[in-house]
Amino acid sequence: xxxxxxxxxxxxxxxxxxxxxxxxxxxxxxxxxxxxxxxxxxxxxxxxxxxxxxxxxxxxxxxxxxxxxxxxxxxxxxxxxxxxxxxxxxxxxxxxxxxxxxxxxxxxxxxxxxxxxxxxxxxxxxxxxxxxxxxxxxxxxxxxxxxxxxxxxxxxxxxxxxxxxxxxxxxxxxxxxxxxxxxxxxxxxxxxxxxxxxxxxxxxxxxxxxxxxxxxxxxxxxxxxxxxxxxxxxxxxxxxxxxxxxxxxxxxxxxxxxxxxxxxxxxxxxxxxxxxxxxxxxxxxxxxxxxxxxxxxxxxxxxxxxxxxxxxxxxxxxxxxxxxxxxxxxxxxxxxxxxxxxxxxxxxxxxxxxxxxxxxxxxxxxxxxxxxxxxxxxxxxxxxxxxxxxxxxxxxxxxxxxxxxxxxxxxxxxxx
Numbered sequence: 476x477x478x479x480x481x482x483x484x485x486x487x488x489x490x491x492x493x494x495x496x497x498x499x500x501x502x503x504x505x506x507x508x509x510x511x512x513x514x515x516x517x518x519x520x521x522x523x524x525x526x527x528x529x530x531x532x533x534x535x536x537x538x539x540x541x542x543x544x545x546x547x548x549x550x551x552x553x554x555x556x557x558x559x560x561x562x563x564x565x566x567x568x569x570x571x572x573x574x575x576x577x578x579x580x581x582x583x584x585x586x587x588x589x590x591x592x593x594x595x596x597x598x599x600x601x602x603x604x605x606x607x608x609x610x611x612x613x614x615x616x617x618x619x620x621x622x623x624x625x626x627x628x629x630x631x632x633x634x635x636x637x638x639x640x641x642x643x644x645x646x647x648x649x650x651x652x653x654x655x656x657x658x659x660x661x662x663x664x665x666x667x668x669x670x671x672x673x674x675x676x677x678x679x680x681x682x683x684x685x686x687x688x689x690x691x692x693x694x695x696x697x698x699x700x701x702x703x704x705x706x707x708x709x710x711x712x713x714x715x716x717x718x719x720x721x722x723x724x725x726x727x728x729x730x731x732x733x734x735x736x737x738x739x740x741x742x743x744x745x746x747x748x749x750x751x752x753x754x755x756x757x758x759x760x761x762x763x764x765x766x767x768x769x770x771x772x773x774x775x776x777x778x779x780x781x782x783x784x785x786x787x788x789x790x791x792x793x794x795x796x797x798x799x800x801x802x803x804x805x806x807x808x809x810x811x812x813x814x815x816x817x818x819x820x821x822x823x824x825x826x827x828x829x830x831x832x833x834x835x836x837x838x839x840x841x842x843x844x845x846x847x848x849x850x851x852x853x854x855x856x857x858x859x860x861x862x863x864x865x866x867x868x869x870x871x872x873x874x875x876x877x878x879x880x881x882x883x884x885x886x887x888x889x890x891x
């Protein structure tokens with residue numbers, strides 16, 4: 476059954492150690508010439524191609540006396556393999572510059588076992604030998620041995636060991652980053668091939684900022700999975716900087732939420748879906764709702780529940796107050812937990828400044844309402860970030876289409 480769960484690393488459907496053989500057969504048009512280029516027996520190259528075809532359940536080549544040509548499925552895989560190898564070529568060049576001693580190890584052709592590849596990715600993510608071992612369900616000595624083998628193959632130290640765990644070297648950070656991008660291409664290839672067969676499957680991985688995960692994403696995911704139950708959606712939550720780094724590394728497919736200015740999004744594509752401004756929200760029966768005329772000056776001394784100092788929402792609201800010559804709000808509770816904010820509003824006369832999108836359900840149900848105070852200085856856009864060189868998977872394209880189809884919250888609802 477499809478799930479909507481926190482993001483975790485998965486196992487690739489395509490065994491990467493066979494990709495170089497597949498690529499060379501595409502390049503030379505025959506197993507015999509590919510075997511010469513690879514310095515491998517023809518039988519080994521043939522087995523590699525057949526194994527890929529078995530894993531994907533599709534023919535990758537049209538075979539004839541004149542040679543082998545990629546099928547429609549083969550061309551899909553080839554395009555992704557070329558992108559994956561390009562990432563690994565970049566990794567090799569960068570590591571060679573950093574270390575001046577890098578070797579053309581098997582990892583740069585992705586010609587390693589899935590376990591070794593995942594060890595490097597998990598160590599770069601967890602930065603702890605034990606945590607990586609737990610994630611991979613293998614022993615810590617096995618992780619240490621596999622890392623040693625990878626470093627021997629690369630010819631460079633990839634991690635520095637310390638009392639608090641592991642710290643990637645520059646070479647290790649570079650190699651792990653490009654490896655994640657390369658493996659992401661192979662993951663998407665399997666999804667694209669399945670889509671051509673009429674099977675919408677695979678995993679869509681979303682980085683969810685606060686303004687995206689309370690309304691837009693849950694509704695879009697629900698609609699998506701109702702149409703394509705074989706898909707899976709996973710989410711990663713965190714601050715913008717963490718999610719942007721995960722996006723650049725290929726760990727997630729896009730980020731949904733409040734868009735940052737372009738200078739914070741280098742190497743990323745910004746797409747706006749909704750315009751948003753903050754609102755002052757209270758419980759539906761709040762005494763202030765009976766006031767005919769109301770301004771910020773009238774409510775600034777009330778008790779407020781707001782996010783912690785230094786967060787983007789708090790900075791935006793306090794910046795607005797400063798622009799209007801008003802004192803900072805009387806904040807008696809600091810939290811970013813929407814469940815806490817909602818219950819505090821319902822049980823008291825406290826106020827909060829928040830996007831009305833985040834209280835869409837409560838406003839629709841008549842539980843909370845916004846005060847008639849406009850805050851145009853808090854205007855921002857809600858949308859998605861993707862990598863500049865992104866070629867999204869079929870599942871990602873379908874989820875983005877669902878998000879685009881969801882309209883903004885009607886003013887009549889948000890004003891309740």
